[in-house]
Amino acid sequence: xxxxxxxxxxxxxxxxxxxxxxxxxxxxxxxxxxxxxxxxxxxxxxxxxxxxxxxxxxxxxxxxxxxxxxxxxxxxxxxxxxxxxxxxxxxxxxxxxxxxxxxxxxxxxxxxxxxxxxxxxxxxxxxxxxxxxxxxxxxxxxxxxxxxxxxxxxxxxxxxxxxxxxxxxxxxxxxxxxxxxxxxxxxxxxxxxxxxxxxxxxxxxxxxxxxxxxxxxxxxxxxxxxxxxxxxxxxxxxxxxxxxxxxxxxxxxxxxxxxxxxxxxxxxxxxxxxxxxxxxxxxxxxxxxx
Ligand code: G1P
Numbered sequence: 001x002x003x004x005x006x007x008x009x010x011x012x013x014x015x016x017x018x019x020x021x022x023x024x025x026x027x028x029x030x031x032x033x034x035x036x037x038x039x040x041x042x043x044x045x046x047x048x049x050x051x052x053x054x055x056x057x058x059x060x061x062x063x064x065x066x067x068x069x070x071x072x073x074x075x076x077x078x079x080x081x082x083x084x085x086x087x088x089x090x091x092x093x094x095x096x097x098x099x100x101x102x103x104x105x106x107x108x109x110x111x112x113x114x115x116x117x118x119x120x121x122x123x124x125x126x127x128x129x130x131x132x133x134x135x136x137x138x139x140x141x142x143x144x145x146x147x148x149x150x151x152x153x154x155x156x157x158x159x160x161x162x163x164x165x166x167x168x169x170x171x172x173x174x175x176x177x178x179x180x181x182x183x184x185x186x187x188x189x190x191x192x193x194x195x196x197x198x199x200x201x202x203x204x205x206x207x208x209x210x211x212x213x214x215x216x217x218x219x220x221x222x223x224x225x226x227x228x229x230x231x232x233x234x235x236x237x238x239x240x241x242x243x244x245x246x247x248x249x250x251x252x253x254x255x256x257x258x259x260x261x262x263x264x265x266x267x268x269x270x271x272x273x274x275x276x277x278x279x280x281x282x283x284x285x286x287x288x289x290x
Contacts, residue, residue, distance in 0.1 A: 001152060003145055003208055004051060005119070006044040006126040009112040010037065011057035011103040016256055025060050026256055027130045032268045032275065036255045037063055038092065039268075040128050045096050047142035049126060053119050054100045055112045064100055069093040108227025113209075114217035122211045124148070127230075129205025131257075133264055135271070136250025140206050143248050147182065148208045153242045156185070156234065157206035159252055167191055169202035170231035172245045181247040185238055190224045190231035201245060203231065204252050213237055 014026030021029070027037035041052055054063060070089065077086035103115045113127060126141060134140035144155050158172055170190045174183040189197060207230075216233040223229040237243060251267065254260035269279045 001124055003124050003126055003148060004049065005053060005123070006049045006051070006128055006141070007053045007055060007113055007116045007120065008037070008040060008044075008128050008130055009055040009103070009109060010060055010063055010130050011055050011106065011112055012130075012256075013106070014256065017258065017261070023059075025063055027060075027063055028066065029255070029261065031133065031255065031261075031264050032272055035066060036133065036264075037130055038066070039133055040130055041067065041095055043134070043139045044126065044128060044141050046139045047145055049096070049141065051097045051099060053116045054098065055103050055115050056100050057103050057106070064098070067093060067095065067098050108222070108225070108229055110217050110220065110228035110230040110233050113230055114214060114228070117214040117217075120211065120214075124154075124208060124210050127205075127207040127209060131255055131260075132205030133253045133255050133268075134204070134206070134248060134250045135253070135264075135267055136248065138249065140248045140250055143250075144206055144208055144246055147179070147244065147246055150179070151182075151242070151244055153244060154210050154213070154234070154237060155208045155244045155246050156188075157204045157248045158183070158201045158245045159204050159247065160200045161202040163200055164194075166197065166200060166202065167194060170229075170234075171197050171199050172201045172203060173197060173199045174201070174245055177244065181249070183245040183247075185234075185243040185245050188231050188235045188238070190229045201247075203245075204248070206248070207234075209234075210237065210241060212240065 010027050014021035017026050028035040074086055099119050101115050101119055103112045147155055170188060171192050172185050173187040174185040177184050213233055216236045220233050223232040253264035255264050270276050
């Protein structure tokens with residue numbers, strides 16, 4: 001059971017990042033020198049995924065264009081003999097096979113995933129949320145795919161968060177498994193009200209899901225915020241099959257949030273091969289008040 005496909009929902013309005021996202025999809029906001037979405041696509045490519053399925057909506061076609069071949073730009077760069085830049089752009093369009101499906105109504109994350117059911121078919125698949133960037137030695141998706149090879153069941157990526165932030169996430173309860181960084185899920189709740197769970201294990205936007213999730217999403221009733229919640233469908237799936245929570249190794253940034261976005265730019269900037277050193281010097285000067 002190889003995981004070949006990654007569903008990346010990109011239909012969201014990006015209201016947390018207005019006014020920047022008024023006419024630009026939040027997925028195209030730049031972290032150092034690449035749009036956020038490119039990091040996610042590169043992560044799944046580096047992890048061995050063979051096809052990306054974007055769940056898009058009206059006003060998001062610039063995302064597909066970013067991964068397409070741009071004949072006009074290529075011709076201009078060739079004429080100007082900008083070979084390296086031309087190759088870099090063509091590498092983006094050759095990264096991976098991309099398919100798009102359209103979510104026609106904003107009915108929630110669960111509904112967005114369900115929209116991809118025909119393209120995914122009857123096989124396990126990955127879901128990556130475009131807001132969540134993970135900086136790590138081994139790509140987060142690869143860490144999860146390695147675990148999937150062992151357990152062959154659904155996996156959600158988690159990290160521990162402060163108790164006063166649990167209401168912002170899907171929260172998982174479960175028992176420690178014998179494998180490192182792994183828990184067997186017993187219960188999960190989307191955006192719990194304070195005091196309703198003792199767990200601090202928050203779902204981060206990486207999932208490996210069994211295809212049975214689609215039948216559950218088809219019939220599930222709206223949950224938190226009146227939306228079809230993926231977390232509710234996952235809870236229903238735990239009643240039928242085992243599910244694991246995996247504490248990935250790496251630093252996660254919520255790039256859909258203003259502070260998370262700034263932090264991501266600094267972290268990725270500091271690690272950038274040609275910009276990192278200079279940025280560090282500059283930051284030191286700024287902190288020193290020069
Ligand atoms: C979504 C999921 C939530 C998860 C979060 C991670 O929420 O519904 O379970 O914890 O992503 O980023 P959203 O941030 O879209 O409200």
